């Protein structure tokens with residue numbers, strides 16, 4: 354077969370196009386250094402190996418990023434000077450930045466983080482309300498996993514922002530480190546209970562868990578991390594199969610499908626029966642106790658029949674129920690069921706908890722942490738424009 358000679362003009366065009374592509378690529382690389390903050394140890398090792406560096410440089414970088422919290426490669430003084438210069442030219446260390454803070458009289462602190470693209474999320478630092486016997490006093494940080502949230506829960510300020518985007522692992526780890534940096538005491542516990550549904554951002558959340566629990570970060574114990582979901586059945590099952598030993602909390606807030614789907618539209622897709630089946634599956638696989646979150650709304654879900662249904666439901670697997678007083682929000686939903694949402698009066702809250710305890714259900718009665726600040730999920734970020 355006779356090969357047709359390449360046309361000299363098309364060869365020149367190809368060369369010209371290749372040159373343009375090269376310059377565009379170089380410009381992109383030069384203007385957008387890759388952020389290393391948020392990479393796991395394995396990813397950093399991989400980066401080093403592919404750049405012809407020994408694996409242990411990845412371990413050193415991991416330590417500097419998450420244990421020492423450096424924001425400048427020049428501070429990594431056990432890396433050769435030439436490597437530090439090269440890293441600064443091609444990479445960056447970008448943390449979310451604290452741009453507002455509110456302090457409550459009860460010690461709760463709320464932080465507004467601004468991300469590299471200008472979006473905002475919030476984290477809350479909550480000192481423990483009671484000391485468990487033999488345990489050091491807890492200091493819990495509640496972090497966000499999404500900017501906004503698509504799930505439309507009717508009692509939640511974040512829902513009014515809708516979903517903007519998922520957070521990257523570094524934006525999740527950055528909340529934990531940023532809050533730790535501003536706290537005199539060591540953070541002992543972390544809950545994924547801030548803005549967003551964590552199971553909708555599963556991979557980034559789990560990468561953040563891997564970073565924050567790694568022995569080299571001197572970080573958190575798996576058993577001190579809790580992921581709270583609105584009841585995403587596929588995500589609960591995935592968590593059960595996952596092998597990471599973090600704890601599961603399910604935001605229940607109602608004991609009938611009728612009320613639950615008015616409060617939490619996701620219940621139409623995954624009704625209570627499906628959630629409870631997934632929870633049983635989770636327990637069979639992990640043997641870890643489940644927490645149910647239950648916000649009390651006056652006259653809606655705080656009656657004797659609710660207690661009876663809650664007792665039945667709580668007995669299916671070892672569990673505890675966190676009773677949470679409702680923080681009214683003023684800027685979420687102007688019509689429908691949100692207009693009926695009011696906090697249950699304190700005496701009824703206490704009676705509700707007592708009735709559960711009388712039926713041998715483990716109950717944790719949360720106080721109104723941060724009542725005098727925008728402590729309900731999403732309120733501070735919504736106020737600042739998200």
Ligand code: SF4
Nearest residue numbers: 502505506509512549
């Ligand atoms: S309560 Fe949680 S899951 Fe529901 S809308 Fe708010 S952030 Fe999303």
